[in-house]
Amino acid sequence: MPDLELLTGGEAVAHAMRQVDPDVVPVYPITPQTPIIQGFAKFVADGKAHGELIDVESEHSAMSAAIGSALAGARTMTATSSQGLALMAEVVYIAAAMRAPIVMALGNRALSGPINIHCDHSDSMLIRDSGVVQLFVENAQEAYDMTVLAPRLAEHPDVLLPVLVCQDGFTITHSAEPVELLADAAVRRFVGEYEVPHALLDLERPATQGPFAMPDYYFELRRAQVAALEAALRAFKDVSVELTRLTGRPLTSVERYRLADAETVVVAMGSTAGTLKEGVDALREDGEQVGLLRVVSFRPFPRVAVARALSIARTVVVLDRADSPGGAPPLFAEVASALYGSGTELRGHVFGLGGRELHPEDLREIVSREAPTYVGLRSDPCPA
Amino acid sequence: MAALSAWQQLEPGGAIVRADTGRVRTGGWRTGLKPEADLPRCVDCLLCWLYCPDSAVVLDGTTFAGFDLDVCKGCEICAEMCPTGAIEMVPDA
Numbered sequence: 001m002p003d004l005e006l007l008t009g010g011e012a013v014a015h016a017m018r019q020v021d022p023d024v025v026p027v028y029p030i031t032p033q034t035p036i037i038q039g040f041a042k043f044v045a046d047g048k049a050h051g052e053l054i055d056v057e058s059e060h061s062a063m064s065a066a067i068g069s070a071l072a073g074a075r076t077m078t079a080t081s082s083q084g085l086a087l088m089a090e091v092v093y094i095a096a097a098m099r100a101p102i103v104m105a106l107g108n109r110a111l112s113g114p115i116n117i118h119c120d121h122s123d124s125m126l127i128r129d130s131g132v133v134q135l136f137v138e139n140a141q142e143a144y145d146m147t148v149l150a151p152r153l154a155e156h157p158d159v160l161l162p163v164l165v166c167q168d169g170f171t172i173t174h175s176a177e178p179v180e181l182l183a184d185a186a187v188r189r190f191v192g193e194y195e196v197p198h199a200l201l202d203l204e205r206p207a208t209q210g211p212f213a214m215p216d217y218y219f220e221l222r223r224a225q226v227a228a229l230e231a232a233l234r235a236f237k238d239v240s241v242e243l244t245r246l247t248g249r250p251l252t253s254v255e256r257y258r259l260a261d262a263e264t265v266v267v268a269m270g271s272t273a274g275t276l277k278e279g280v281d282a283l284r285e286d287g288e289q290v291g292l293l294r295v296v297s298f299r300p301f302p303r304v305a306v307a308r309a310l311s312i313a314r315t316v317v318v319l320d321r322a323d324s325p326g327g328a329p330p331l332f333a334e335v336a337s338a339l340y341g342s343g344t345e346l347r348g349h350v351f352g353l354g355g356r357e358l359h360p361e362d363l364r365e366i367v368s369r370e371a372p373t374y375v376g377l378r379s380d381p382c383p384a
Numbered sequence: 385m386a387a388l389s390a391w392q393q394l395e396p397g398g399a400i401v402r403a404d405t406g407r408v409r410t411g412g413w414r415t416g417l418k419p420e421a422d423l424p425r426c427v428d429c430l431l432c433w434l435y436c437p438d439s440a441v442v443l444d445g446t447t448f449a450g451f452d453l454d455v456c457k458g459c460e461i462c463a464e465m466c467p468t469g470a471i472e473m474v475p476d477a
Binding site: 071097098099100160197198205206207208209210211213216217219220221223224227228 | 388389390391392394395396397398399400401402
């Protein structure tokens with residue numbers, strides 16, 4: 001029986017950070033990310049983590065300091081949520097373009113307005129095209145495992161990009177579950193020494209970082225960034241296989257749940273997948289051939305794996321926890337693109353904005369809806 | 385003019401390593417004035433080297449050895465900083 005601890009997702013990630021023991025952590029507090037950095041700050045104060053914790057004055061500064069330290073030659077981590085990520089967004093693009101392998105814990109939270117502190121994925125989608133890796137976890141255990149994995153993926157020589165470990169605000173960050181931690185030494189061995197190709201503080205090999213790029217080079221540098229993000233799929237596979245040898249728990253870019261003979265497949269990300277698994281089980285008991293495809297890696301999007309997993313489905317139902325006003329919701333758009341030309345019937349619904357809950361029993365009704373809808377939206381007045 | 389690199393050949397993040405920096409001749413940005421040193425007045429304090437925002441001040445060990453006009457942009461900071469007035473800005477022929 002493994003050694004289990006009762007931890008919230010935020011606490012589990014703080015433990016992962018303590019074990020990775022990054023050199024520099026520039027960070028600014030924001031709900032629901034705060035428990036992550038509070039937990040890590042306590043580890044630093046207690047001498048259990050040895051990096052430099054920088055209390056910066058904003059998230060814009062947090063990411064700016066993170067770029068500097070990651071490129072100087074220091075393993076760097078940070079954390080944020082919602083408005084923090086919005087303020088950081090300008091610099092997130094630059095971190096990706098400068099190929100700074102920063103690991104960030106993201107507690108997904110709805111963007112203002114109206115101001116709200118609960119979960120949806122609109123903050124992640126704001127930086128969808130920034131060129132960073134975004135991995136959505138389902139529970140506290142996976143938040144821990146993914147945070148241990150993230151430095152290896154970020155620092156992989158084919159990748160060298162920021163990696164965001166996205167966990168649903170409150171649902172994961174603040175909910176305690178039994179979590180199995182690896183031994184500190186095992187994590188240290190797994191992450192190894194930090195290395196970047198042109199560390200600014202490597203005086204033997206000086207380099208200019210982040211040069212101005214005119215029309216003669218901008219396009220080429222953007223193309224190289226696309227290649228790096230696409231290489232992250234392969235690198236993720238390799239690194240996750242290595243981690244699974246230590247944990248016994250698989251981490252994959254997509255998770256297939258009861259798909260083998262599924263006629264209707266629901267596609268979702270994050271903690272909602274856990275809820276939907278219960279819904280799938282209930283429908284299966286009634287003889288309905290329903291399955292779930294959980295997308296873990298939203299960026300890079302595993303097009304081929306998604307298309308293959310959905311190839312036998314007659315109907316695919318995509319549940320987005322973010323909307324794109326005036327256009328297609330982001331996960332729906334990706335799945336539609338992956339399935340283009342397949343003839344599969346595709347439906348999409350938006351749910352859970354601003355922390356609106358979804359329950360396992362909702363699935364029965366969701367799979368019966370044909371037109372795009374807003375799941376759980378109140379269209380008629382009802383008693384409080 | 386060096387050939388333009390294909391996208392696959394670029395360093396991550398477009399980093400410019402030392403081997404490539406020599407090809408970037410930014411001295412052409414000067415707009416009419418260049419620094420000239422009056423060597424007998426130079427006391428090798430190296431303030432010009434310290435304050436030069438590029439790498440236009442050339443040293444021989446710890447001795448001032450002149451200017452690299454391939455990268456000097458004529459900003460005049462060295463002439464301003466020089467405590468003995470040994471650096472003068474002169475027309476860039």
